[in-house]
Amino acid sequence: MSDAGAATADPVLYEQSGKVVRVTLNRPDMRNPLAGDVIEALIAALERADADEGVSCVVLTGEGKSFCAGGNLNEIRKLSAEKTPLEIAEWYRRGIQRIPLTFEKISVPVVAAVNGHAIGAGCDLACMADIRIAGESARFAESFLRVGIIPGDGGAWLLPRVIGYPRAMHMLLTAEGVAPPKALDWGLVTEMVEDEALLTRAHEIAEAIASQPPGALREAKRLMRQAQVQSLADSLAEAAVMQGVLQQTEDHKEAVSAILEKRKPSFEGR
Incomplete structure (x- = not known):
């Protein structure tokens, strides 16, 4: 150039x-x-x-x-x-x-x-x-x-x-x-x-x-990054809260269904 x-x-x-x-x-x-x-x-x-x-x-x-x-x-x-x-x-x-x-x-x-x-x-x-x-x-x-x-x-x-x-x-x-x-x-x-x-x-x-569920993907990165400066107890507490939210999402339900039904999942970020 x-x-x-x-x-x-x-x-x-x-x-x-x-x-x-x-x-x-x-x-x-x-x-x-x-x-x-x-x-x-x-x-x-x-x-x-x-x-x-x-x-x-x-x-x-x-x-x-x-x-x-x-x-x-x-x-x-x-x-x-x-x-x-x-x-x-x-x-x-x-x-x-x-x-x-x-x-x-x-x-x-x-x-x-x-x-x-x-x-x-x-x-x-x-x-x-x-x-x-x-x-x-x-x-x-x-x-x-x-x-x-x-x-x-x-x-x-x-x-x-x-x-x-x-x-x-x-x-x-x-x-x-x-x-x-x-x-x-x-x-x-x-x-x-x-x-x-x-x-x-x-x-x-x-x-x-x-290809991963978009919401869970970003939360997974946050959890891993924050865990580098947290105690184990604090990281576990944060993971529990995150998990409670993620397991109520449509993408989580779709991921489980796709595995059980042996098909490719379709995630919508919800």
Whole structure:
């Protein structure tokens, strides 16, 4: 893509097919950094998908040969030169930190299809998704120390929860890249596929997710996410309330009937 095209193209693409939406970071000439316009467009796309009851899964990927190269170094250098420490802190709060907070609040499941580089904030962005699969050319790196900063976008909270504290510390303190075989072994991704099969496989997973009863699907994600910060007793209490509601829905009754009658269910979100 030319520089002129980069200036005019939508920073994030939003494409819907049935109950699945593909959200694509669209700055391939710069390896899809999380610059200001991309941040705003990504948040808007996630909120749009979450608000649409007809959407049951999002596939998140990057246009071109990279998933996301992290922060825009030119933007960061300008920020360091022109703003005070307090102003920089406020920039993070009003900017990139809104991305993990958006992921935390949405109930629609997100599958990250990681193509090429997922570096720094790009690695953390992948960790914000519920499921991650990688193409064989994917490379993950928690590389903030290489440029003398720390994960300002939630990486210190996210990465240990995905791969465990010791491995997260290894990635952070060495800034070494992690290729798909190790990423698969460490649990950073659940599948590794050939690059040309990445989006096809991501959409297969998304379609499998979207085939579930839509109300129960979103409640299941909420329950799993909330359980990460709840006691067992609190999680059980919340599950009991959710279950009481879900077992009165038409979709629950349809699911049970379809299994007993050996047919494909038809869910209506009721």
